[in-house]
Amino acid sequence: MDKGKLLDIYAKMKDFNKIIVIVHKRPDGDCLGTAFGLKDIINTTWPKKKVQVAAxxxxxLNFLGKAxxxxxxxxxxxxxxxxxTASRNRIYDQxxxxxxxxxxxxHHIPVEDFGDIDYVDIGRPSCTLIIMDLLNEFSDKLKISPVGAKALYTGTLTDTGRFKYSGVDGDTFRSVASLYDNGLETKEIYSHLDVRTDQLTKYKGYFLQHYKKTPNGVAYINILPKHIKKFKVSLxxxxxxxxxxxxxDDCPIWILFAEYEGKIVRARMRSKGPAIDKLANKYDGGGHRLACGANLGTWKRSKLLLEEADLLAKQYKEES
Ligand SMILES: [Mn+2]
Incomplete structure (x- = not known):
């Protein structure tokens, strides 16, 4: 935690009367939770400021707030x-x-600095936890309502796999404890996260029957527009x-390839051992050591990525 920079951020939030919080493209629970949590802190602390969220x-995730x-x-x-958001081109509002x-x-592995102040803490398993660092550092000045606590908790849940992934530590739980002290109610959150439509339930059946494995231990699946259409689910x-x-047990790496609009192929890569961030970098992606995204463009490149991931799995198995 960089207390000097947190003070700079606090001072700027105090100074400005108009603030816009921007998330990344195709947002997840963590970035929306961070944005709506931060918005709530600013609104609750300084009701006269105008805060907007671009997303x-x-x-x-609509229950977190409206953009x-x-x-x-x-x-x-x-x-x-x-x-x-680690790089300029991923910022939702350009x-x-x-x-x-x-x-x-x-909290991603840095790709580029682009702010007048860049606060990056890769030791935090969710971005919401950085907002909680700010909140706790200035607990005598900043306030949060139960609405903000709900947003920050949701982002923490989704980015840590419900406190399961690496990076979760005592600080994570101390931060979450302070959300409970600020009126956090979790029932509504789980009622939104723990639902699945009939369509997705049926698609999941298809998914579980059609994944593949490479020789050395990468589990993967290709998601094609025709499947999405057939099962009436969104990407x-x-x-x-x-x-x-x-x-x-035999697959330390797993990858989901999906074809987006304009035939653009992207990958979601996960690992429970070998670091995959360098590999993601090679394919216009990045993220965390064990969880990354990559922008492949074509299915041809997905095969190359898969071959390299297979090699990483092989090396990992030989070493351990
Ligand atoms: Mn995140």
Whole structure:
């Protein structure tokens, strides 16, 4: 934790009367939780400030809050805070540099600095936990409502796999404890996260019957538009099943390939041993040591990635 930089961020939030929080493209629970949690802290602490969130909406996360329709003039004289995003091109609203000042708050392995202040803490397993660091560091000044606590808890849950992934530590639970002290109610959160449509349930059946394994231990599946269409699920829903491939003893790496609009292929990569971030970097991606995304473009490149992942699995098995 960098207390000096947290003080800088606090001072800027206090200074500016217009603040826009921007998430990354195709947002997940952590980045939306971070954005709506931060919005709630600013609104609860300084009710007169105007805070907007720039994000696309994702059905199952709509309970966290509603994104704003942001006009060009909203950026004039505003403080922009980019959350959970490692590189410029992944920022959801590309007008991010039109404000007076830009702050980057992130927990991914750094790709590039782009803020006037860059606060990156890869030791935190979710970006929401950095917001909680800020909250706890200035607990005599900053306030949060149960609505913000709900958002921060949700992001922590989704990015840590419900406190299961590496990076979860005592600080994680101390931070979460303070959310309970601020009125956190978890029942509603689980009622939104623990639902599955008939369509996705049936697609999951298909998914579990059609994954494959490489010779040395990479479990993978290719998600094609025709499957999505047939089962009437969204790509977001289909790709949320990635960790269904994480149960195999003989597969330390698992990858979900999916074809997006314009025939663009992307990968979600996960590992329970070998570091995969360098491999993701080679394929225009990145993220964390054991959880990454990659932008392949074509199915041809997905085969190359798979071959290299297979090699990593092989080396890992030989070493351990
Ligand atoms: Mn995150």
């Amino acid at each position: 696309e909406s994702v059905g199952y 704003d329709d942001i006009k060009d003039e909203d950026f004039d004289g505003a403080l922009i805070i980019s959350v959970d 007008r991010f540099d039109r404000g007076d000042m830009l702050i980057k708050i992130d 977001g829903e289909a790709t949320s099943l990635v960790n269904e491939l994480g149960y195999f």
